[in-house]
Amino acid sequence: MTQSFYAITWTDVFVSLIFVAISVGLIRWWKIGLEKTLLIGTFRTFIQLTAMGYILTYFFQQHHWSFMVGLVSLMIVIASYEGCHRLKKYKIPNLFWILLGSFFITVFIVLGLILKFILSVQPWYYPYAMIPISGMIIGNALTSTTLTVNRFVSEITHRENEIEMLLSLGAPVKSAVHDSFKESIRTALLPNINGLMMVGLVQLPGIMTGQILAGIDPLIAIRYQIMIMYMWISTATMVDILVLNLVYRQFFTPQMQLKRELLRKM
């Protein structure tokens, strides 16, 4: 890292409130009526990120593997709860455990590969690598999973007759839902794949921008970005396939019958 970065001060941050003032002014002028929400949002951003800054500072001072493993596990548990909350209207049985298990496996593999073989950090639980990277993996897994499961439920609801027709002919459940499965994974992966196509052409990714602002050599910043892009696609593919493999089973009885009552409850 060079020393060329500019350390932003609290005064600078307060000055940046001018952006909020511009928004509030425009919103008032056009009588859009969002001033209160915007001001609450502004306040929350300040409080939440400041708290996060202090928390991260504390975390980065911890140098024990069990603390880091505990922290990542906690993040996974929170993400699993959040996933259940986002998908709660579908009343999918065992969803929490499905997400928890799938997130754990995915994080273990992806984080393991990065820490051990790509960045080769010492020690392997080096907080400056482990915390942000696991955060990215878990966040990406959560977004992708929500998209996949949403699409899958809509697919099987839409294809109920087709699925039952296939089952009635003796098809295994896996074959009967194959098209729904395929469509759902495609829906979740396409934004990631499109991201691979478009990155750097229209705008610089946020992480890379942040690193450059912080004074990192752009050639190092792009290497990080490339690794992260590859990590995202692998995380999404892995977690989506894992989750969906467990989710589709929840919609069928052991007798290979579609639980139509589950689809009716939505």
Place this chain on the structure above:
Amino acid sequence: MAINNYMNNSSIFKLDHVNYTFDGLNILRDISFTIQLNDFSVLLGPSGSGKSTLLRMLNYLNSPTSGSIFFNDTLITDYDITLLRQKVGMVFQSPTMINGTVRENLTMAQKWTKEGNGLADDELIEILEHVDLNSEFLYKDARSLSGGEQQRIALARTLLNKPEVLLLDEPTANLDPQLAIKILKLVFQLYQDLKLTVIMVSHDHQTIKQFAKRVAYLIDGKIIEEGNTDIIANPQTTAAQEFIARGIE
């Protein structure tokens, strides 16, 4: 439909005190009957009387809440489900065609079987001829076909499994009367040629009386009357008489 409380050698299905409850509603109530091998049986009854549910149970798409179902003297819960469903083919009220050719629609149901991918065109054409279609249909877009043609494809798709029993859930409900008769004649021909056992659900007693051998009335989830086709013209129970009278009006 031979509704007996005993099994005999020629019965293919036996239902023993079958009940089915869904969302607190008693859809089927204490149904006990046997279906004879090679019979053409028709379940008559108004919409919502539980006919389709009963048929779905024979293909094991639904399980009874209580009671037992036997197929060829074996509890269907003891059967290999795939094998059972291949032997007991089902055709639904609305034929479901996937996006693709007739060929793809015929073979999609066979993909997971050993011989599925290797089905030759000759074999498929033979099946199409069974349902009064010809080789020209094989590479047509299935979804562009008429309702009657799609229903024939659905029949052919089921026949590829070489079923012993054919379950038909109001297969002509969405067709105009002339086309409906044509499809029923075709089903009857298949029943004779392939020595099938046919169990059909219908609310149209007029059309089916020339094909059926056995009839049962299923009203409000209960079998209230059964016998040969004479009971279509002369039902004995009040509920069946009312059902027939409503149909004539």
